Amino acid sequence: MDITDLGKRILAGERRALARGITLVESHRADHRARATDLLEWLGQHGRQALRIGLSGTPGVGKSTFIESFGMMLIGQGQRVAVLAVDPSSTRSGGSILGDKTRMDRLSREPAAFIRPSPSQTHLGGVARRSREAVALCEAAGFDVVLIETVGVGQSETVVAEMSDLFLLLLAPAGGDELQGVKRGIMEMADLILVNKADGDLKPAATRTCSDYAGALRLLRKRIQDPAGFPKAMMVSAMQESGLTEAWDEMRTLVGWRKENGHWNGRRSAQSRYWFNEDVRQALLARLQEDGVRAEMQRLGDLVASGEMTPSSAAREVLQAHLAR
Amino acid sequence: MDITDLGKRILAGERRALARGITLVESHRADHRARATDLLEWLGQHGRQALRIGLSGTPGVGKSTFIESFGMMLIGQGQRVAVLAVDPSSTRSGGSILGDKTRMDRLSREPAAFIRPSPSQTHLGGVARRSREAVALCEAAGFDVVLIETVGVGQSETVVAEMSDLFLLLLAPAGGDELQGVKRGIMEMADLILVNKADGDLKPAATRTCSDYAGALRLLRKRIQDPAGFPKAMMVSAMQESGLTEAWDEMRTLVGWRKENGHWNGRRSAQSRYWFNEDVRQALLARLQEDGVRAEMQRLGDLVASGEMTPSSAAREVLQAHLAR
Numbered sequence: 001m002d003i004t005d006l007g008k009r010i011l012a013g014e015r016r017a018l019a020r021g022i023t024l025v026e027s028h029r030a031d032h033r034a035r036a037t038d039l040l041e042w043l044g045q046h047g048r049q050a051l052r053i054g055l056s057g058t059p060g061v062g063k064s065t066f067i068e069s070f071g072m073m074l075i076g077q078g079q080r081v082a083v084l085a086v087d088p089s090s091t092r093s094g095g096s097i098l099g100d101k102t103r104m105d106r107l108s109r110e111p112a113a114f115i116r117p118s119p120s121q122t123h124l125g126g127v128a129r130r131s132r133e134a135v136a137l138c139e140a141a142g143f144d145v146v147l148i149e150t151v152g153v154g155q156s157e158t159v160v161a162e163m164s165d166l167f168l169l170l171l172a173p174a175g176g177d178e179l180q181g182v183k184r185g186i187m188e189m190a191d192l193i194l195v196n197k198a199d200g201d202l203k204p205a206a207t208r209t210c211s212d213y214a215g216a217l218r219l220l221r222k223r224i225q226d227p228a229g230f231p232k233a234m235m236v237s238a239m240q241e242s243g244l245t246e247a248w249d250e251m252r253t254l255v256g257w258r259k260e261n262g263h264w265n266g267r268r269s270a271q272s273r274y275w276f277n278e279d280v281r282q283a284l285l286a287r288l289q290e291d292g293v294r295a296e297m298q299r300l301g302d303l304v305a306s307g308e309m310t311p312s313s314a315a316r317e318v319l320q321a322h323l324a325r
Numbered sequence: 326m327d328i329t330d331l332g333k334r335i336l337a338g339e340r341r342a343l344a345r346g347i348t349l350v351e352s353h354r355a356d357h358r359a360r361a362t363d364l365l366e367w368l369g370q371h372g373r374q375a376l377r378i379g380l381s382g383t384p385g386v387g388k389s390t391f392i393e394s395f396g397m398m399l400i401g402q403g404q405r406v407a408v409l410a411v412d413p414s415s416t417r418s419g420g421s422i423l424g425d426k427t428r429m430d431r432l433s434r435e436p437a438a439f440i441r442p443s444p445s446q447t448h449l450g451g452v453a454r455r456s457r458e459a460v461a462l463c464e465a466a467g468f469d470v471v472l473i474e475t476v477g478v479g480q481s482e483t484v485v486a487e488m489s490d491l492f493l494l495l496l497a498p499a500g501g502d503e504l505q506g507v508k509r510g511i512m513e514m515a516d517l518i519l520v521n522k523a524d525g526d527l528k529p530a531a532t533r534t535c536s537d538y539a540g541a542l543r544l545l546r547k548r549i550q551d552p553a554g555f556p557k558a559m560m561v562s563a564m565q566e567s568g569l570t571e572a573w574d575e576m577r578t579l580v581g582w583r584k585e586n587g588h589w590n591g592r593r594s595a596q597s598r599y600w601f602n603e604d605v606r607q608a609l610l611a612r613l614q615e616d617g618v619r620a621e622m623q624r625l626g627d628l629v630a631s632g633e634m635t636p637s638s639a640a641r642e643v644l645q646a647h648l649a650r
Contacts, residue, residue, distance in 0.1 A: 034641075036637070037635075037637040037638055037641050040635045040637050040638070041634075041635055041637070041638045044635065045632065129637075132636075133637065136635075269630035269631065269632075270630070272629045272630055272632070272636055273626045273629055273630045273636075275629075275636040276625065276626055276629040276636040276639045276640055277622070277626070278636075279636050279637055279639075279640035280613065280622070280640045280643055280644060280648075281610060281613070283640060283644050284609045284610065284612070284613075284644075284648060285606060285609060285610075287609070288605065288606070288609075297601075297602070297605070300601065301598045301601055301602065304597045304598055304600075304601040305594040305595070305597055305598045306594065307370065307594075307597070309366075310362075310365045310366055310369065310461075311457075311597055311598075311600040311601040311603075311604050312361070312362040312365050312366070312454075312458065312604055313362055313365070313366045314601045314604075315601055315604035315605045315608060316359075316362050318605055319605060319608050319609075323605075323609060
């Protein structure tokens with residue numbers, strides 16, 4: 001299918017075209033990359049903006065259940081919802097994030113929902129670019145909300161935050177009186193902390209956890225892109241579907257404020273520039289993975305490891321022989 | 326001075342030649358880089374190996390005092406000692422690491438000691454390569470021990486561990502019963518944890534802290550390159566100069582075991598390969614900083630930020646026009 005045709009169908013909201021477009025941006029092949037770049041360029045200024053929501057949480061906090069309940073609530077309000085995953089560990093975990101659509105049984109059967117499992121890929125830089133481009137395609141296809149799920153490991157939150165308008169951190173009620181080892185850097189990224197499983201026996205623990213995090217958030221440095229009261233900690237129960245509309249109201253309040261105060265556009269601009277820089281960096285580094293270069297890196301690396309060459313001389317050789325302009 | 330002459334003087338242990346060599350490897354100029362590569366290549370297989378000791382610890386734990394006392398003890402045992410610093414934050418902190426030789430008043434006056442302050446540089450990748458090459462020059466100059474100091478921020482420990490044979494973590498006695506927020510990743514790098522200030526009023530706290538860390542170390546996964554009992558936590562007092570020979574004995578035990586069991590050479594080989602790969606990566610990415618490319622990245626970045634171009638199209642343009650082979 002040619003790019004113009006594919007682009008038109010994506011703009012028309014055809015799900016199969018959207019899926020094909022995402023497959024194209026996820027591809028490793030150089031000719032696919034060129035076509036993906038063409039497609040994104042052709043889609044260019046369609047003028048549609050979804051609300052991009054990043055969602056992080058360690059395994060076991062109930063992310064799938066939350067996405068299902070929250071997504072169904074949004075659809076009930078007339079929103080169209082796309083769900084994507086960024087999972088740098090998917091090769092190790094066997095692609096558990098969204099790997100099984102049955103985890104979101106109701107949502108996956110909704111015509112207004114689109115669910116895309118995580119691309120399997122070891123290299124976070126690559127995954128990140130592809131996921132960000134998949135988000136852009138969902139936006140072009142007219143979705144109102146794009147949920148970007150990630151598992152709480154290392155760098156992945158940073159990457160997801162760089163493609164999100166809002167960043168949610170989902171937590172489970174803590175057993176003791178200690179904050180659950182959530183890294184300060186991740187707390188600082190969150191716009192909303194949602195303590196899930198605020199139901200049944202866990203309700204008191206959830207209340208305590210929520211209050212602990214509310215306190216911790218107050219100690220963080222005030223961010224310019226936040227109105228009073230944000231970032232905020234709230235309780236939800238994905239299972240009982242409670243607290244979800246309240247959380248959604250808070251998100252809309254925050255988005256409205258940021259739009260009025262210029263932070264929405266400012267953040268989008270900064271993110272676009274960030275991804276441009278990242279694309280260039282990743283493309284340069286990808287040259288090291290090309291067949292001829294990789295073999296030479298291996299050969300010279302062996303000489304360096306055995307002490308027959310210095311690292312700097314070997315680097316000079318590979319740069320001059322294979323990576324010169 | 327020509328490279329052969331400089332190399333000969335470094336091998337002869339001339340301090341001024343060593344200092345000039347380090348200035349050369351630290352330089353940003355392309356012609357200096359070429360000469361630095363030549364120098365390292367010429368020095369090639371001199372067959373000398375120093376013990377490279379990485380030392381990390383947050384400000385206030387007494388790193389300078391430790392280096393001074395430990396260095397003086399080594400010199401008393403007939404060792405020649407070089408001290409280098411890797412400080413990615415030096416532009417922010419004003420180069421506090423080793424910035425002032427008076428911090429190590431006695432050591433800096435010793436003929437058998439060589440102290441080199443941290444190069445000021447924002448980009449950790451660049452600092453790292455230069456520091457690793459400075460270590461290689463100290464080794465060529467016949468130093469027996471090279472101490473590589475870093476401040477405990479983010480990535481810098483990883484970088485220093487990649488150029489060290491041994492990695493020491495210096496800690497102060499903790500106030501409460503909690504481990505001082507030392508990240509697990511840094512604990513896993515340490516071969517020896519030294520709880521400093523085990524003197525006077527702080528002695529009981531140091532004893533408790535040391536025992537806490539000894540317990541924590543036992544919970545870590547056993548590493549193949551360690552004999553029984555390692556990694557280990559010990560108490561020292563840099564001020565009272567106690568515990569230093571005991572710590573040195575442990576280091577020699579560990580080094581001896583690793584040499585006998587092939588881990589010493591294995592680690593050095595792996596590190597050389599790592600630095601070769603890093604050199605190539607950094608050299609590729611450095612192209613983005615060249616004048617013409619940087620201006621074009623800025624111009625295209627502005628178009629991306631304003632929404633007139635997509636990140637992927639802009640990346641394609643800069644890659645084809647300025648970074649093509």
